[in-house]
Amino acid sequence: MGKPVSGGAVVSALAVLTALAVGGCTVQPAGTDDAGARSPVRIQVSHPPSDDKPGATATPAPAPKKATPAPSPPPPVLWSRGDSGRDVRELQARLRQVAWLYDGPTGSYDDLTETAVKGFQGKRGLPRTGKTDTVTWQRLLRMTREPGQWELFLMGGQPAAYPDPRCLTGRVLCISKTSRTLRWMIDGRTVSTVAVRFGSQYTPTREGVFSVYWKSRHHVSTLYDSPMPYAMFFSGGQAVHYSSDFAARGYGGASHGCVNVRDETAIAAIFAEVSNGDKVVVHW
Structure with a gap:
């Protein structure tokens, strides 16, 4: 028969069990080291397999690049330096109305006309080409009125009247x-x-x-x-x-x-x- 358990030992055991219960833990089996003392249980945690090297962090995949839209073609050019005719005369008359040209109209798209068109374009955020394209012309039309015969031939060049x-x-x-x-x-x-x-x-x-x-x-x-x-x-x-x-x-x-x-x-x-x-x- 074994030795009878003393009352003090029973009380100590009960105290340990009570403390563990209050802490919310359960008693886990423990191993024994060489000295006979109980050693804590080591829990093996498994990780999903990774191709990365130990200690390396995963690099996120690059976001796909957005396709760059193709540049819009330039607007068609209506008149440029060297052109002449009634349409050029109207262009010059309208440029005079908005104070970008002070000479003419002459009917010839000369250096003064080209400079005036560049100034008009630059003031309105358009490419300063000096050439009257469709965008420049439409903007000028919205800002001016139809020139009369007097304005078109301010510097002469009006078709001659039928002879008396x-x-x-x-x-x-x-x-x-x-x-x-x-x-x-x-x-x-x-x-x-x-x-x-x-x-x-x-x-x-x-x-x-x-x-x-x-x-x-x-x-x-x-x-x-x-x-x-x-x-x-x-x-x-x-x-x-x-x-x-x-x-x-x-x-x-x-x-x-x-x-x-x-x-x-x-x-x-x-x-x-x-x-x-x-x-x-x-x-x-």
């Missing part, structure tokens, strides 16, 4: 106030046409049938002390002549009654052909 019947015979300087043009005509055939400017409301150019009575190549006005090259006098002090002011300012100014011509080369050629006694017709 009095211009159809002989050698005639046929001058129209309606179209602001001068036709040099011989027997009903137009030899050349130039843009002209007339007198103001207070110094109007006379209308009617006259004749050239005096030509003065290097004339200077004694009344206004202003040059009047290639002057061909037809009525008192009124003459057809070249005007540098007309060439510079267009129809922003006026003469003192003379018929001003802005194309110096053209008026020089007409001056060389016209003779004293040739007819001059000023009409509407």
